[in-house]
Amino acid sequence: MSVLSVRNLDLKIGRIPILEDVDLTLDAGHILGIVGESGSGKSMTALAIMQLLPRAARWTGTIEVAGNDVGAMSERALCTMRGRDVSMIFQEPMTALNPVHTIGDQVAEVVRIHGEAGRRHAHARAIEVLGRVGLPPDRVAPDRYPHELSGGQRQRVAIAMAIALRPKLLIADEPTTALDVTTQAQILDLLRKLVREDGMGMMFITHDLAVVAGLADEVAVMKKGRVVETGPTRQLFRQMRHPYTRALFTASAHVPERQPRIETAATPVLEVRDVVRDYPRPRKNLFQAQAPFRAVDHVSLTVRAGENVGLVGESGCGKSTLARAILALEAVQAGEIHLNGKAFSSAGAGPDIRQRAAAQVVFQDPYGSFNPRHRVRRLVSEPFFLMPESPQDADRERRIGKALEDVGLTAGDADKYIHEFSGGQRQRIAIARALIIEPSLIVLDEAVSALDVSIRAQILDLLAGLSDRLGLSYLFISHDLTVVRAITDRVLVMQAGRIVEDGSTEDIFHNPRHPYTRSLLAATPSLAAALDEPSGETVET
Amino acid sequence: MTLYLLRRLLSLSLTLLAASIVVFLVTEIIPGDPAAFMMGINADPAAIAALRSELGLDQPVAFRYLNWIVGMLQGDFGQSYTYRVPVSELVGDRIAVSLPLTLYALALSTLIAFPAGVFAASRRNAPGDIAIMGVTQLGVAVPNFWFAMLLVLLFAITLQWFSAGGFPGWDAGVLVALKSLTLPAIALALPQASILARVMRSSLLDTLDEDFVRTARAKGLSRSQALWGHALRNALIPVLTIVGLQFSFLLAGGIIIENVFYLPGLGRLVFQAISQRDLIVVRSVIILLVFAVVAVTFLVDIAYAIADPRLRRQRR
Numbered sequence: 001m002s003v004l005s006v007r008n009l010d011l012k013i014g015r016i017p018i019l020e021d022v023d024l025t026l027d028a029g030h031i032l033g034i035v036g037e038s039g040s041g042k043s044m045t046a047l048a049i050m051q052l053l054p055r056a057a058r059w060t061g062t063i064e065v066a067g068n069d070v071g072a073m074s075e076r077a078l079c080t081m082r083g084r085d086v087s088m089i090f091q092e093p094m095t096a097l098n099p100v101h102t103i104g105d106q107v108a109e110v111v112r113i114h115g116e117a118g119r120r121h122a123h124a125r126a127i128e129v130l131g132r133v134g135l136p137p138d139r140v141a142p143d144r145y146p147h148e149l150s151g152g153q154r155q156r157v158a159i160a161m162a163i164a165l166r167p168k169l170l171i172a173d174e175p176t177t178a179l180d181v182t183t184q185a186q187i188l189d190l191l192r193k194l195v196r197e198d199g200m201g202m203m204f205i206t207h208d209l210a211v212v213a214g215l216a217d218e219v220a221v222m223k224k225g226r227v228v229e230t231g232p233t234r235q236l237f238r239q240m241r242h243p244y245t246r247a248l249f250t251a252s253a254h255v256p257e258r259q260p261r262i263e264t265a266a267t268p269v270l271e272v273r274d275v276v277r278d279y280p281r282p283r284k285n286l287f288q289a290q291a292p293f294r295a296v297d298h299v300s301l302t303v304r305a306g307e308n309v310g311l312v313g314e315s316g317c318g319k320s321t322l323a324r325a326i327l328a329l330e331a332v333q334a335g336e337i338h339l340n341g342k343a344f345s346s347a348g349a350g351p352d353i354r355q356r357a358a359a360q361v362v363f364q365d366p367y368g369s370f371n372p373r374h375r376v377r378r379l380v381s382e383p384f385f386l387m388p389e390s391p392q393d394a395d396r397e398r399r400i401g402k403a404l405e406d407v408g409l410t411a412g413d414a415d416k417y418i419h420e421f422s423g424g425q426r427q428r429i430a431i432a433r434a435l436i437i438e439p440s441l442i443v444l445d446e447a448v449s450a451l452d453v454s455i456r457a458q459i460l461d462l463l464a465g466l467s468d469r470l471g472l473s474y475l476f477i478s479h480d481l482t483v484v485r486a487i488t489d490r491v492l493v494m495q496a497g498r499i500v501e502d503g504s505t506e507d508i509f510h511n512p513r514h515p516y517t518r519s520l521l522a523a524t525p526s527l528a529a530a531l532d533e534p535s536g537e538t539v540e541t
Numbered sequence: 542m543t544l545y546l547l548r549r550l551l552s553l554s555l556t557l558l559a560a561s562i563v564v565f566l567v568t569e570i571i572p573g574d575p576a577a578f579m580m581g582i583n584a585d586p587a588a589i590a591a592l593r594s595e596l597g598l599d600q601p602v603a604f605r606y607l608n609w610i611v612g613m614l615q616g617d618f619g620q621s622y623t624y625r626v627p628v629s630e631l632v633g634d635r636i637a638v639s640l641p642l643t644l645y646a647l648a649l650s651t652l653i654a655f656p657a658g659v660f661a662a663s664r665r666n667a668p669g670d671i672a673i674m675g676v677t678q679l680g681v682a683v684p685n686f687w688f689a690m691l692l693v694l695l696f697a698i699t700l701q702w703f704s705a706g707g708f709p710g711w712d713a714g715v716l717v718a719l720k721s722l723t724l725p726a727i728a729l730a731l732p733q734a735s736i737l738a739r740v741m742r743s744s745l746l747d748t749l750d751e752d753f754v755r756t757a758r759a760k761g762l763s764r765s766q767a768l769w770g771h772a773l774r775n776a777l778i779p780v781l782t783i784v785g786l787q788f789s790f791l792l793a794g795g796i797i798i799e800n801v802f803y804l805p806g807l808g809r810l811v812f813q814a815i816s817q818r819d820l821i822v823v824r825s826v827i828i829l830l831v832f833a834v835v836a837v838t839f840l841v842d843i844a845y846a847i848a849d850p851r852l853r854r855q856r857r
Binding site: 052076079080082083084090092096098099100109110114145158161162 | 756757
């Protein structure tokens with residue numbers, strides 16, 4: 001029986017067409033994966049099914065959930081449908097729960113507002129459902145508040161709310177994108193198990209082909225508001241009839257060509273010696289301070305000239321703190337940092353400003369890391385103040401133009417404002433800003449994580465080319481092991497503030513020694529592995 | 542929670558101590574000798590000196606500060622230089638007017654602002670919202686003394702429902718006294734309600750855009766259930782802050798309204814005391830106001846902790 005049928009769905013917001021002629025069907029007990037890049041209309045399709053569209057949205061076509069025509073339903077009937085027949089999980093577990101209500105109350109509310117049980121029984125049901133998603137009351141008490149839970153636990157609470165009334169259709173919109181790989185693997189297992197047990201249909205939205213390949217029975221590929229290809233997962237990925245599907249596939253497995261020239265004999269570009277970074281913890285007792293939280297615990301590492309070093313680990317392991325310590329954006333409590341053999345900063349001694357030019361940084365968020373009121377010329381040329389004699393007039397213009405051309409833009413772009421650029425172009429500008437004073441090291445802190453796969457492939461090519469041509473070194477921080485494997489020569493694995501494994505990229509990926517590295521690799525979804533597997537995992541039609 | 546409140550209490554006590562020192566020093570360095578002022582322009586220097594020693598003005602500064610603090614802790618605020626009555630009596634009479642007036646105005650302001658803000662937010666950019674935004678814009682812009690005069694013209698002179706001013710005292714009966722405070726309270730409340738309604742609206746609109754409100758809607762809550770059940774409590778923090786600030790402002794900031802309605806309130810007392818160099822009264826009233834602000838801040842802190850569990854359990 002089909003739990004979802006979407007036919008000829010057209011959707012406009014104001015005059016802008018968002019969806020055109022979208023057709024989807026999903027049977028009970030099946031998982032439909034929706035893949036596509038940002039702006040392809042994946043989430044808007046989900047919101048149309050839920051009828052939680054923005055006010056200016058107008059749509060035509062037919063949407064049937066469990067045989068009921070959504071377009072013909074009153075708002076009251078829709079409220080009855082939401083949460084009972086169809087429910088939804090969102091991407092951001094950190095903000096999806098109400099911070100002022102306990103998790104038990106939030107799950108019980110679903111049961112209560114649909115008139116399934118009174119207050120007390122609803123609470124008992126909530127405890128039962130929380131147990132089902134792996135939050136039994138003896139481990140995670142239902143009177144806890146969301147801020148006391150980890151991201152993965154919060155996503156479990158969101159799942160509990162969604163499945164409390166055993167809906168026929170569950171829509172999951174990038175539910176694991178904000179989670180670490182090991183947590184992601186657990187949540188995917190849980191969802192798979194719930195679909196099997198309850199016989200519900202699940203629509204799983206993601207940008208990650210590897211996740212969808214390992215999970216979905218059928219896949220629909222969306223591009224610019226249209227479904228360009230749809231079919232059984234394995235068949236679709238084997239044949240890839242539509243060029244866009246092929247392009248997505250190629251981009252997500254993209255490995256840039258590199259000819260690294262690592263100078264092993266020369267002075268290392270970066271030397272970190274026994275660095276400690278502590279954060280004070282809030283007092284529990286008025287008169288006695290708590291022992292500080294050690295975010296970086298006696299870390300030493302070296303990056304040589306021309307070398308790309310990856311730093312991987314789960315969120316909260318101290319990667320970004322270490323990056324800020326290396327850049328001397330934060331003081332360290334012990335240890336020292338040397339750039340090109342010269343002392344840059346150490347415990348008690350502030351950074352040597354003259355050396356800051358040697359290490360530059362590119363951050364994750366291409367939208368938040370620029371001042372929107374300055375032109376690109378000023379944004380890109382700002383690091384000049386780090387130079388003893390900053391270039392003037394014609395020389396300055398020439399260098400700005402060159403930096404922009406180096407990253408694939410034009411010198412004329414210097415006159416524009418940052419809002420005139422797309423996310424990928426902004427990240428290019430961020431790289432230009434880092435390049436302009438010719439540093440020897442660029443720290444890339446999740447620099448490609450917010451980008452779509454095709455843009456990510458372009459930026460990786462750009463980075464690889466720059467490194468080969470200019471002999472640059474990168475410290476490439478990421479939670480995405482596929483990307484790290486593609487661009488680095490050596491990998492450092494970080495866990496709870498310590499570096500637990502250090503080896504060449506090939507070694508680490510083929511022959512991981514530390515159990516933590518092994519668990520990380522095992523949890524990483526792999527497109528090739530998912531497609532090669534015998535068909536026992538997927539539900540047969 | 543206890544630790545959070547203890548810490549707040551400690552920091553507020555320190556604020557109070559610092560404020561008392563500042564207030565004392567400032568009133569010390571204000572030009573003008575109270576004794577000379579009291580004796581008139583042509584007074585005999587010997588008589589002024591005698592008065593100074595009678596008032597204790599010839600003693601060391603630190604000694605006078607300690608005297609003042611110890612006295613206040615015992616409820617003795619000293620003698621007014623000009624009125625020659627205990628300051629506590631003087632201030633007590635005025636607080637009996639100002640405090641009820643403040644609470645009255647604050648209650649009115651909250652009662653108007655809360656529904657208006659919620660209504661406007663639930664009808665974002667619809668005619669109801671635009672109308673409320675227009676009215677509150679006007680409410681912020683109109684000077685309250687002018688509005689007070691309009692109230693007097695309409696309700697006291699034309700309709701004769703209320704008296705035009707004066708305060709009969711609480712002995713005349715609670716209802717009579719409250720009635721005489723009604724027009725001033727409305728005049729004070731109008732701009733405050735306008736500000737508060739706008740804060741309420743924008744805070745609620747921000748909260749309605751949050752992910753967890755969308756989650757609530759996906760669970761099957763209607764728009765208004767999501768607003769009342771999920772958005773409102775999260776939107777309260779900035780509103781509580783403004784309510785706390787308004788209390789402190791209204792307590793002594795009502796001087797113009799007190800003048801329009803001939804009310805014997807704290808604002809007028811401070812004003813008169815300053816012009817007569819009655820420093821002991823000025824000092825005492827200001828320290829009382831500081832105390833009131835600190836106490837209200839503490840109450841607002843408690844309200845924060847009730848509204849937001851993250852403050853309560855952070856340190857568990």
